[in-house]
Amino acid sequence: MAFAVKAPVVRNCVFFSIALTVVFLPAAEAQAQRANPQQAKMSALPKLASPATQSSEPADQTCLRYADGSVVPAPPDLDSHNGVLELTMKLETATDRRGRVRFCYVTDTGLESPTLRVHPGDRLIIHFHNDLPPTTSDDEMAELKIALAAKKPALGPTAACNGAMGINVSNLHFHGTNVAPLCGQDETIHTLVQPGQSFDYHVRIPANEPPGLYWYHPHPHGISEEQVQGGATGALIVEGLEDAEPAAAGLPERTFVIRDQSAPSSEITDKRIPPDLSINYVPATVTSPNYMPAIIQTNPAQQELWRVANTSAETILNLQYVVKGIPQPVQVIAIDGYPIAYGGRGQSSETQTSVLLGPGARAEFVVKTPNVAEPAQLFSQYWNAGPRGDYDPARPIADVVSQDGVENGTTPGVSATRHLPSSVKPQSIAPFTSLAGLTPSAQRHLYFSEVAPNLADPNSPTTYYLTLEGQTPAIFRMDQKPNIVTHAGTVEDWVVENRAPQDHIFHVHQLHFQVLEVDGKPVNDPALRDIVDIPFWIGSGPYPSVKVRMDFRDPNIVGDFVYHCHILDHEDHGMMGEIRVLPPQSKEPHLIR
């Protein structure tokens, strides 16, 4: 861990958590006090919170958002029963007074973006209806970033499995799960549901799906960013985290879904204005002149499990939980849906004072709530994403306000807090352990790069590539053949480099990986991840890189699926590749379509 001591606090800190806690805590306190200007604005005594209230906005009739300064409500929960969670859900849209286009999922019972709670082995049946308006405008079609072969919409119940691309098509992706890459489960490239059409998802949650926090969102290539930024995201929880980390048994749990949304283009006069953030649809922005922080209302001085999903499209969060101006160590027990206990490093949690969450990443950690009248915040520290990167300033997400009697649901506007089960079941984690001790069947080298076609024109579009070394950089096309072929039952080592002047976020569907090296140096990352940030290249010297061990051992994961940058603007512009996983030992031509 000697290198960890040299690492700057804000870069790669996720790998150095223990060193950070031991070595950096005094320095981190000082830094946080310098870097957190908003904390200085907090009053010594936190104000009592008002319940979550609706804003006076017509778009709220379709896609509800809460008023500034509201108590952060829990997302509505939908639990599976007898092995099945079945729901009907529409994708809706509305434009607010500022001109921002909202998107949201609404169930037939009126719940917005519910948390879907399932157990391993459950069936998740979603009767999905794309309620977006049909559009045929040539201008809007021209907005599509990716050239696509025009297809007429097919008919019949499986038409969506080979759907035509167009404005306002959509689909569902179950981010981070080991759900099979099949149409009707978790296939996202060719499964496209037309506006006005319905499609049934019959998702089989694997019996060995690790317990933790996943999420669902639209993944129509070319227009994903718009729908995700509009707010169409929700949490998916696989129950049983207490079985992997018994220390969490019985704890109160809170789910926080953080989203971002850019200002309407008419308001953007400066690239250094970051997208607005929200937490469970309560604004968490600091750009508004009348900014009032969102309020997380808690019982005082108790341990809680916070399950935080960064479902923003572009924003890198560098989370801290700060009490009286001091960053608190939090006990991370799962990353990206996988318990730390599954990482094969002999630990079931890790203590961090900074939790880096690129877009799409999740962390589940135990905090101790503040005492009554103690100022506390969930905070995102400044993150330098590079000279061409998005601006991720230091900013509060929410104030944490403790008050007696919150948890029993007697506080107006605050629902009773859920608790993890207090009993723990023995479990098998065999499929996911020991990744580090295996022999990879292949070594691959990939790199992120980008090109501004016309250097004389600062407004010219950037071209984004994610390239397998040896192949020619090309934007991803939905009709292309997979550019990587492998077999189920294997593990592979991929070195992914960033040759661009901004951070890119490596993400792969259907499986997790373990980070073995950062910039060529071994790390002892206990987590299994589906997201990793690769810092920007400074323009000289070696390219920043990670070496990850990709886990293709799951026999359920056979088929074609994608890997891409999870800054969705980049993905939409083609920073994506496709992999074909063949059955074990099968010959490659056998399955080529």
Ligand SMILES: [Cu+2]
């Ligand atoms: Cu990117």
